Amino acid sequence: MAVEQSDAIVLRVIPWSETSLIAHIYTRDFGKLSVLAKGARRPKSPFEAALDLLSICRVVFIAKGSDALDLLTEAKLTRRFRGGARELLRLYAGYYVAELLERLTDKQDRQPEIFDLAEATLAAISEPDQELAGVVLRWELQMLRLVGHLPSLRRCAHCGQDVADGPWWVFGTLASGVLCASCQVGQRQMIRVPSGAIDEMEQFSNSSWREIDISGLSPQHRSVIRGVVTRYLTVLLDRKLQMHPFLEELGR
Numbered sequence: 001m002a003v004e005q006s007d008a009i010v011l012r013v014i015p016w017s018e019t020s021l022i023a024h025i026y027t028r029d030f031g032k033l034s035v036l037a038k039g040a041r042r043p044k045s046p047f048e049a050a051l052d053l054l055s056i057c058r059v060v061f062i063a064k065g066s067d068a069l070d071l072l073t074e075a076k077l078t079r080r081f082r083g084g085a086r087e088l089l090r091l092y093a094g095y096y097v098a099e100l101l102e103r104l105t106d107k108q109d110r111q112p113e114i115f116d117l118a119e120a121t122l123a124a125i126s127e128p129d130q131e132l133a134g135v136v137l138r139w140e141l142q143m144l145r146l147v148g149h150l151p152s153l154r155r156c157a158h159c160g161q162d163v164a165d166g167p168w169w170v171f172g173t174l175a176s177g178v179l180c181a182s183c184q185v186g187q188r189q190m191i192r193v194p195s196g197a198i199d200e201m202e203q204f205s206n207s208s209w210r211e212i213d214i215s216g217l218s219p220q221h222r223s224v225i226r227g228v229v230t231r232y233l234t235v236l237l238d239r240k241l242q243m244h245p246f247l248e249e250l251g252r
Helices: 088-104 112-125 132-146 195-204 219-237 244-251
Strands: 002-015 021-027 031-037 056-063 070-079 168-172 177-179 190-194
Touching: 002 070, 002 088, 002 112, 021 112, 031 056, 088 112, 088 132, 088 244, 112 132, 132 195, 132 219, 132 244, 168 195, 190 195, 190 219, 195 219, 219 244
Parallel strands: 031 070
Antiparallel strands: 002 021, 002 056, 021 031, 056 070, 168 177, 168 190
16 A cells, blocks of 8 residues: 655545544545545544645545545645635635536546646635636636536537637537537527637637636626536536536626
8 A cells, every 4th residue: 555645625524433534635646536534523633724625735645546545644734725714705616616626527537737727726716806707717617628628619519610700609508619500500508609708718718727817807708608608517517516506796
């Protein structure tokens, strides 16, 4: 059994016994893991406050392999999530980071860039001068890009041809992207989207995500973009995400 260590984000904690917890964490070097933290519920826990939701910590664990829970032996707090102290909407945005990490990633799928993106997103959410709507949109589109589910925003998602420019585009949530005039026939769950909104979604899905101007989301497109991304994620995951109703304000 190997002893491993990595930086980690705490996604969820579940009581396991009178003294122990099961923690779901997303690590930079090993992806998403479930670990058993023995003694974490004791008054003088060896993990102190490192296992608080959305905390970033340095963890040491024993990898058990197969489907068994890994054993967490050490967790040292690096940074606590402060967004909830700013305003309730920022707390919900932090919860949304955890929710998408849970839903869009597979266990032990190592993607360090996802960790870096999540860490940067939590830091931005905690800063009151950061435009929250832009922070959340960057998080959503970059997560979709990194897990291979970014919708097609220039080529028809059905036939692969370039979609002719115009003031309005048609986005198919079932088709996973924009549709040309020919391929719209017979399609379901389509949304009419102004071309400017498509332009902004493309900008926020740029692979150089650190360079994206998160303050550049125009107020006139927020509502339609929020609707497109929400509906697309609902179809992709075949479920309504818990935090979406709480983030509707970002489209206003």
